[in-house]
Amino acid sequence: MASDFPTPSSSRANARAEPPHSTVWRDLAWVLAFAVLAAVLGSTFDFSERAYRWTRGLERFQVDELPGTLCVLSVGLAWFAWRRYREARRELCYRRALEEQAERLLADNRRLANQALQVQEHERRHLARELHDELGQYLNAISLDAARIRDLAETREPEIQRIAVALMQSASHVYRQIGGMIRRLRPIGLDEFGLPSALEHCVDGWRERLPQASFQLTIEGDFTGLSDALTITLYRLVQEGLTNVSKFAPAARVEVFMVRAPREVQEGQPPLAAQIDEIVVTLADDGPGVDLEKPRRGLGLIGMRERVEALGGEFHVASKPEGGFLICARVPSQAGLAEPVN
Known part of the structure; x- marks a missing residue:
């Protein structure tokens, strides 16, 4: 059943399988390939000469100046894209820094929580041992003394016997309550049996x-x-x-x-x-x-x-x-x- 859940480590590994710089060089290679293809097609079919013949009759509209205008526009768009790219890079670096800081803080918080839990369990184990070793033996001694009083007063003083029985019941009740506290503080058999x-x-x-x-x-x-x-x-x-x-x-x-x-x-x-x-x-x-x-x-x-x-x-x-x-x-x-x- 556990294998059906997606793990964060696997998703991160897939996301980082391909470095970002490899996609940049791949896109640049495509741009250069299309530029070379355009040059080959232009030299083969004489696109410039054909465009000049087609636009020569539209001299009054200055259509022949369109290639230069488009060249300036392309350079301007390239400059605009470069500016936006730099801004995106700065924003990305800033976000990465914030994410790294958040990850460090989260790791610190988890280490702190882990340390707090360990200290809590250590104190629980110590308290359970103290309850068992200190109070347990005294309650057992009280119960034994009350049983002795009951046996001695069985034929002599019924009132003393009644008080002894009540004392034994109280000691047994407290012992059971302490046993429940010990089980809640530290699981039974965890340290001894695994x-x-x-x-x-x-x-x-x-x-x-x-x-x-x-x-x-x-x-x-x-x-x-x-x-x-x-x-x-x-x-x-x-x-x-x-x-x-x-x-x-x-x-x-x-x-x-x-x-x-x-x-x-x-x-x-x-x-x-x-x-x-x-x-x-x-x-x-x-x-x-x-x-x-x-x-x-x-x-x-x-x-x-x-x-x-x-x-x-x-x-x-x-x-x-x-x-x-x-x-x-x-x-x-x-x-x-x-x-x-x-």
Whole structure:
């Protein structure tokens, strides 16, 4: 499904396949060829002599002066075209400079967004670890002490037993809430078991929450050695896509596909590009779909696009009313390895 989308790199490569200066020399060659052809035809058929004989009878109208006038007009038009050409060149250079500046600013903004996301995920992981290590053990100790109080007061003080049971229930409730916070801050098993296991756990959770929906997860390839930024981006991409399914298509059939495969090398790219593989993620459902031409209030798709493009990837969306929804992302597997977060 991912191959059906046009890639910006391929369109840019086709646009730059032919340098501008080659078209200039080609057009100049055509002009010179027509000039030589006109000279050959003029010398063969004596156009000047024939024109003189034809216009000799119109001397009172000064028609014989027309070639000189046309020559001056052609020189003036050439000068006019040259002036317009210079202005167009200046305008083109100015626009190119603005485009380069806009591209640099966009690249800086994406690097900044990528750094902010990495810092955010780093803080989330740290906070989840602190919640689990610090609060978790104390809540467990409270629960054990309350169970001990309950056992000791079982035959002596019913009121103490009731308070102990309530204390155990409160500790269990807080522990479950902290567990939910930890799962939202940092996916379960992502650091210990890897991305495929974390995605399977995520999909299993949505199977329990959306029993009317059908989920199919397919993962192909080796996903070890990825950067933390890329791993969490792929996970958040699938997580946000499933969240959108729960909002707009809770009874749909959902297919999640993720593969790590060699990158398709475009014509004109260096051979080194073939040594870098990429990860393709697609998430499709047969829900009601949306009209992408209409503005949307949600920021989920925008956030997903920014995450993917901040790592140098491509993000595409396809949908239509009553036609389902498709999300496709392509990210280089080496993304994020050069900029670790401390």
